[in-house]
Amino acid sequence: MLSQQELITLFKETRKDSEDICSYLETEDYVVQPIVDVSPPKWHLGHTTWFFEEFVLKKYAESHKLFDKNTAYVFNSYYESVGDKVIRTNRGNLSRPTVSWIYEFRDYVTNSMLELLNNKDLDEEALGVIEIGCHHEKQHQELLYTDIKYILGNNPLFPKYNEQFKENPIQNFKKDWITLGEGLYEIGHKSDAFCYDNEQGVHKVFLCDFEISNKLVTNGEFLEFMEAGGYQDVLLWHAEAWDWVNEHTIRSPFYWHKIDGEWHTYTLNGLVKLEPEAPVTHVSYYEAFAYAQWKGMRLPTEQEWEASQDQFEWGSRWEWTESAYSPYPNYKKPEGALGEYNGKFMVNQKVLRGGSVATSARHTRHTYRNFFHPQLRWQFTGFRLVK
Amino acid sequence: MLSQQELITLFKETRKDSEDICSYLETEDYVVQPIVDVSPPKWHLGHTTWFFEEFVLKKYAESHKLFDKNTAYVFNSYYESVGDKVIRTNRGNLSRPTVSWIYEFRDYVTNSMLELLNNKDLDEEALGVIEIGCHHEKQHQELLYTDIKYILGNNPLFPKYNEQFKENPIQNFKKDWITLGEGLYEIGHKSDAFCYDNEQGVHKVFLCDFEISNKLVTNGEFLEFMEAGGYQDVLLWHAEAWDWVNEHTIRSPFYWHKIDGEWHTYTLNGLVKLEPEAPVTHVSYYEAFAYAQWKGMRLPTEQEWEASQDQFEWGSRWEWTESAYSPYPNYKKPEGALGEYNGKFMVNQKVLRGGSVATSARHTRHTYRNFFHPQLRWQFTGFRLVK
């Protein structure tokens, strides 16, 4: 548990990071929502701010005056138990409040929070909610990157976000495979540092022998799968995946473009030639699974990943696992609105482990459980194999 | 036909008007597209500019350099024969080009056009296309008003566009009904002033006796229909209208809101109390028809409207007619891309006559044929009755 002083540092750094990420944007980039999974950047900035006003200031800062009575309605995301909300598909239809209004709202709430944190001794519950609020904003920082990438990468003009942004690290690892023996392993978050409810409840699992790859699958390897007709071989795919591949004419990872016979990929640094040694990214679980089938291997379960992760490097991609997102044994959903944070998504989603180039510095750990629907590709998703 | 000098005046006035309309907007307001029928204001500004570059400068200004090679793709609307285009539903997903880029594009093309108009004697064909380009931009000015109204009126914050904007003129007419006798009437555009292809081909029609109302149906009258259960009486509605009413739970004209028991309506001047003496607006053809059924009357045909229009005042609302949008006898579709302007819409739409508070000063006449799908309501649409 962080001290109040440490929390002030975390809070300030977090608030600043969100604004730094957006500093490369034009006003127009803050507004649009090209697909339902993407939110307008201005919405992320407002929503993370609303969280602090709704769950901290309203409760713990007695004399706090709301910045505006309509903010809750506009910036609530999915807390069904906290009043009405703008339906998700409508976010990109709202030109107001404006970007400059939102920055004023941010400043107002940041200052009110700092006044509270600097002048009042807060109890554990309050400190806990503030810490969650910081981690919540860090999650949205990752979404800011991926949503901005979608907004710009979906544009026929392929504008650059930031020329300095490096997306495609090459992996130079000596070792190929890591072996673990069958037996009992402990899974779940152990320290008293911050974690989400879905990581809690340390428990044993029994794993069979397995070998896990030290390297993520690369662009070059995935290209071999494509060239071998992987997207056309029904026997490699789940039934729902096959429908998806055909309905959307999926023939390559997302953001790949063949230009004059050569594969390029859109990155936050603009369109670049495909780097064969870099880990493949923007693939769905379906594609990761089909690739593994083609290699005669499989994806790791999240337990296998967690048990072996200290032996390999990770952090450049969120990695798909074979595991469906389910509660751990003895999972306890928090009371009240914050109970909506994780538990209600525990169906029809796959767990991802790791972290990506878009992940905030302090925002991943080996027990972190990310989750997405199996067909989604706009996150920085890759995968490693198990045999 | 306008002289080249008159055309310069028309062109300059037209270009300025579009920018004046947008001068009340925030940057964010230029970007969004809340429904497919609405286009982002920045798209209108770019598209009307692209029209002059594509159809005039490329052809008649030999040394013209394109402002940017990607503009055609982004700003083509429906000219299928002029290359690819951004599909209509995707317009609101594009944050780039930015608003300031578009204003630079406008300036560049306006200046190039003026240079051409001031320095070269243009032939009739060229002058004709430029005149169409001005009228085309005036059409988009009307759409700018209605699309801006939708963008702001759809926003839960109901921002005002312009406090000075007057939407709801009251009609103080002595006479109620105007009578025309049966006989032959001439329909179609006769002078050699500008008109669209769909107005051409003067021809005779035989009309039976009819009486047409001097006044548009008012808000107060429409409220009586609502209170009499008009929206619930299946026998008043077309079959497709009844499905529409029920699927969308239509219970009042668009932009009407009942607040604390009192009817309000969103206008470009913000939310205001309903004015019972003002003509009703933002009704679909379906609603106009149902109202007429309920009164035991009917809507005029476009021929009846044109034959009688010089006896009544019009211009505050586009008026629904009973007429489907069809070609006049001997209708000739122009050759080439401009042939796509009108003819291809001549199915499943209803003709509107008149003009509205959003219509540009020189942009209506008694032969003008506007047309929309029968369920649409975001235009300033009203109606008058015939018995």
Add this chain to the structure above:
Amino acid sequence: MLSQQELITLFKETRKDSEDICSYLETEDYVVQPIVDVSPPKWHLGHTTWFFEEFVLKKYAESHKLFDKNTAYVFNSYYESVGDKVIRTNRGNLSRPTVSWIYEFRDYVTNSMLELLNNKDLDEEALGVIEIGCHHEKQHQELLYTDIKYILGNNPLFPKYNEQFKENPIQNFKKDWITLGEGLYEIGHKSDAFCYDNEQGVHKVFLCDFEISNKLVTNGEFLEFMEAGGYQDVLLWHAEAWDWVNEHTIRSPFYWHKIDGEWHTYTLNGLVKLEPEAPVTHVSYYEAFAYAQWKGMRLPTEQEWEASQDQFEWGSRWEWTESAYSPYPNYKKPEGALGEYNGKFMVNQKVLRGGSVATSARHTRHTYRNFFHPQLRWQFTGFRLVK
């Protein structure tokens, strides 16, 4: 107006005809509904029977006992004002009542009707409703043919309905074009024989000079259009038509199949080779319009068709006209449920004139106005040209 005795003959003949049409079916053929526009044959048999029980027996046969209290619910089609109904898309999901139950229901109602007609002097109103009931059933006989054709022609086994059924008459006409001069013509139903409300109200129209083809466009002519790339040339199509062509990959008239390089067409007599001299059929209005554009001609209006029809042969195809389906001047919608018969469809549909190989003997006349949505093709629809 028919005498009661003539009506008995009409009634008996009509009831028998429906059953004769179905005598070629297997029980399973009575049940399915492959698209929403098609109704299961058993539904047609039940619905036309329900009409007589609901609108005649219930009102005029005092002691009539309903065959079954649930029939109204199952067999009501679109009379919204007469209680609930099975929604149209659900008709093909109902295995009960069975076919044999429906034949019992038919016998019961036919006998009750004959008892009424033979034993009681009915007033004009009653006789009028019975005559409508007969014509209503004749309309459904045409739908029986076209729906049966869809049911069998949609089946990958292409079963034959009846080996004797002749669909494709060849036209051997000397004269090509018929000329009419400009002037006033009278339109509408004049005799006191039966007609629908939408044909009534004789009125004058002024027509310009035109020439109308003596022949319907043939399969061979339409094939030339296809081979000239007609389906790929955007400038020939309405905007909505172009979307339809591309969304459904329309490349030929409905029921055409290219087998081993040769065009075949499914008919009620099974798959046969395309007959180039026979009139083309199963084309939409959109395709008829595009063909006319390609020929530099146009479709007739319904007034032109009616004014010239006595000079050409018709009756092998329903013919698309350019006219939208609208009320005639002074159209009066009947009171009550029967008022739902025609008027409520007068939007977004095109008028067809003529009659087809599926039309019942006494069920067409030169004032008859059929109507369908412009994209529909399962009727026996063809067209002739005007220049």
Add this chain to the structure above:
Amino acid sequence: MLSQQELITLFKETRKDSEDICSYLETEDYVVQPIVDVSPPKWHLGHTTWFFEEFVLKKYAESHKLFDKNTAYVFNSYYESVGDKVIRTNRGNLSRPTVSWIYEFRDYVTNSMLELLNNKDLDEEALGVIEIGCHHEKQHQELLYTDIKYILGNNPLFPKYNEQFKENPIQNFKKDWITLGEGLYEIGHKSDAFCYDNEQGVHKVFLCDFEISNKLVTNGEFLEFMEAGGYQDVLLWHAEAWDWVNEHTIRSPFYWHKIDGEWHTYTLNGLVKLEPEAPVTHVSYYEAFAYAQWKGMRLPTEQEWEASQDQFEWGSRWEWTESAYSPYPNYKKPEGALGEYNGKFMVNQKVLRGGSVATSARHTRHTYRNFFHPQLRWQFTGFRLVK
């Protein structure tokens, strides 16, 4: 492994059972497909027959003549690797082949199979495929019951299938809860009797302490949840479940009807009053989960169910578990078309354990893994709780 003689018995019994189930149907009941999840009974009868002709007779009966070359196309279900198939949604649109044709097809294939089985010594592979074919047909027998129930229960006339059919057994158990201690348990199919690939690969799992209910949740208990507002309390539901509840206005288990203030349920024996002591059925996973949340308990995992099942009675309902359908460790997908049997469904589905009143006598076992999407309700699905 069954001997060839035992297999003959199993085969004959299986073929007869399918036909016995259908013996209560009218011809029309064999044809319809009211929702995509339901197949027409005649399709089940044909498909299970096609399986034997495609995978056994074609391969092992050298001189076998196909009954009809089109059967494969019509009766293939999901074996994408075995040629074209009728898309699932189109099954209910096919009136041909007729029911009597299908019975001839069945007789032909049954006789050919018996000739093969009686006159040739088959190798293990062949015997294995035939055994799978029998179990495959038993699976379809269960679907026959549930699909017939949907076909009749969806009909507004609520026809009875069979007056003798008992759906709602009452549970009279002394013990309420069964306790298992933490430790290693073995999961998976051990004997050499028949099982599917997805049950194979015996492996250890570590389970924490848990208590599992001896009884399935009853209608009466579920009614308490309904009356306490369970369907209206967002905090009890998954996010996707909440959307589902609201989009489809779900307010009770499927087949429940409130008539004159009293709850009834449609059963294969017609509409009956709700039996409070019988286990609830036709609930989705979402509803089972929400009920468990409301009770402060949870659903068992499939491992917990398998580890404890020998201590409780089961078999009257398929029971939802918390487990997503995933491969067991070391799962091996069979080669070729039969490899499509199970593996390709291992995403977005939940495992069910147990068996129901519709399950064929020899067609369940404690390792059997059924699976459905979480929102489906037309199977006989219930649940028990864990705390």
